[in-house]
Amino acid sequence: MDKYKTLFSRNLPWKIISLILGIMLWFIGMNVNNPYINKVFEVKLELRNIEDVSERGLILVNEKEIEEEKIKIKIRGSRRDIEELKKNKRIVKGYIDLSPMDITNRGNVGEDIRTTIHIEDLPLSYELISYTPKQKELKFDEITTIEKDITLLKKGKPLTGYEVNNINVEKNVVEIKGAKKELEKIAEVVAEVYIENASKDFNSKSELKIYDEEGKIITDKFTLEREYVAIGVKISKYGELEIIKPKLVGEIGENLEIIEVIVTPKKVKVIGDEVVLNKIKNIQIPDIEIEDMNYTTTITYDIYGFIDKYGLKIVDGEAKTVSVTIQMSKQTTKYLTIPTEDILIKGLKVGMELTDEIEIGIIGEDTIVENVKVEDLKISLDLRNIEEGVTEVEIDFELPKGIELLEGKIPIITVQYVKEDKEQINME
Numbered sequence: 001m002d003k004y005k006t007l008f009s010r011n012l013p014w015k016i017i018s019l020i021l022g023i024m025l026w027f028i029g030m031n032v033n034n035p036y037i038n039k040v041f042e043v044k045l046e047l048r049n050i051e052d053v054s055e056r057g058l059i060l061v062n063e064k065e066i067e068e069e070k071i072k073i074k075i076r077g078s079r080r081d082i083e084e085l086k087k088n089k090r091i092v093k094g095y096i097d098l099s100p101m102d103i104t105n106r107g108n109v110g111e112d113i114r115t116t117i118h119i120e121d122l123p124l125s126y127e128l129i130s131y132t133p134k135q136k137e138l139k140f141d142e143i144t145t146i147e148k149d150i151t152l153l154k155k156g157k158p159l160t161g162y163e164v165n166n167i168n169v170e171k172n173v174v175e176i177k178g179a180k181k182e183l184e185k186i187a188e189v190v191a192e193v194y195i196e197n198a199s200k201d202f203n204s205k206s207e208l209k210i211y212d213e214e215g216k217i218i219t220d221k222f223t224l225e226r227e228y229v230a231i232g233v234k235i236s237k238y239g240e241l242e243i244i245k246p247k248l249v250g251e252i253g254e255n256l257e258i259i260e261v262i263v264t265p266k267k268v269k270v271i272g273d274e275v276v277l278n279k280i281k282n283i284q285i286p287d288i289e290i291e292d293m294n295y296t297t298t299i300t301y302d303i304y305g306f307i308d309k310y311g312l313k314i315v316d317g318e319a320k321t322v323s324v325t326i327q328m329s330k331q332t333t334k335y336l337t338i339p340t341e342d343i344l345i346k347g348l349k350v351g352m353e354l355t356d357e358i359e360i361g362i363i364g365e366d367t368i369v370e371n372v373k374v375e376d377l378k379i380s381l382d383l384r385n386i387e388e389g390v391t392e393v394e395i396d397f398e399l400p401k402g403i404e405l406l407e408g409k410i411p412i413i414t415v416q417y418v419k420e421d422k423e424q425i426n427m428e
Helices: 002-009 012-033 052-054 063-067 077-085 274-279 304-309 422-427
Strands: 036-048 056-061 070-078 094-097 112-117 127-132 137-153 163-171 173-179 185-193 203-213 228-244 256-264 267-272 282-284 297-302 322-340 343-347 352-354 356-366 380-382 389-394 403-405 410-417
Touching: 036 063, 036 403, 052 056, 052 163, 052 228, 052 422, 070 077, 163 267, 173 185, 185 228, 267 274
Parallel strands: 036 094, 137 185, 228 282, 343 380
Antiparallel strands: 036 070, 056 137, 070 127, 112 137, 137 173, 163 228, 185 203, 203 228, 228 267, 256 322, 297 322, 322 356, 352 410, 356 403, 389 410
């Protein structure tokens, strides 16, 4: 026992000094090989107990901004520990705890509330030196739900010759929940419908987008009842239907004549199902009774019923009615007596004797016939090829438009041609 006591007590001061020097050398060695260093970590700011806010009928307006906020946290530790922490950064956390906050007592809704940012406790081998920022402004507002009509926005154009006939939406309104002041900024809710080169009916889903007055998309600020809307698009084809003239039934009165039947328009552009348009090519106007007609008459028909019966539509700007005009005139006759001396005669020779006058009978619309004069007929007679003897020669003439010869008889002139004897003339 004395032997061990002597061993520990002998040169005790030198032994203590040696121990102290050993410890110092160990610390020096540690600082050289594994020194203590400071490291700044950037982490996203967390929001904890955010559901407590909505339970109070409120919403954190700048939630997205806060979640994108980064905190710079300076931590001290040994080099090895810091390297290990870099591999496991998720334990470095900065957060705002919303559960203990009495928002309604700390300020009016809509005003900014400044709150402290907390740092998650670190393991004992680390020391928190500092962090920035230490506070953050929170903006709260009342949660409100509104309904907004959905605006359909067509994108592209159908194939040439086709058109969008109709777009059906399963429900044309949507419920939107969000901050009251933010909801007031909504200009419209849009569903885009892509119809580029479409030539047949189709169904699709369109994402709902919310726009403000400046045309910016602000959808991510709200919670929508549904994010997509089901859409049914009906594609129709353009077509052209010919209007067929009606059949005239009955006989018109005496001295009346049908000059022309005019249908306006002659064709109508429509839009509808391609199969239907391939089968229907025209519209037949019903028969018209003309028994009691004694003057020009126009009858108008509404063709919408015919078009609608086959599920077709008249193209915008096209006539929705067809008019049928039956042009009639009262016929009258007139006889013109024309002296031969008033006729232009070509090839008249000595020895020719002609009928003193001719009579021409004409027939036509009374208003025209009454105004016809002899000079309007431009009557002429060509005798250049007449041989000796008695010859009946048809006259040449021009009739005004709408005038005809009565019974189609062309007037004739009797020409008696006797050549004179030249020897007899010399003796005399």
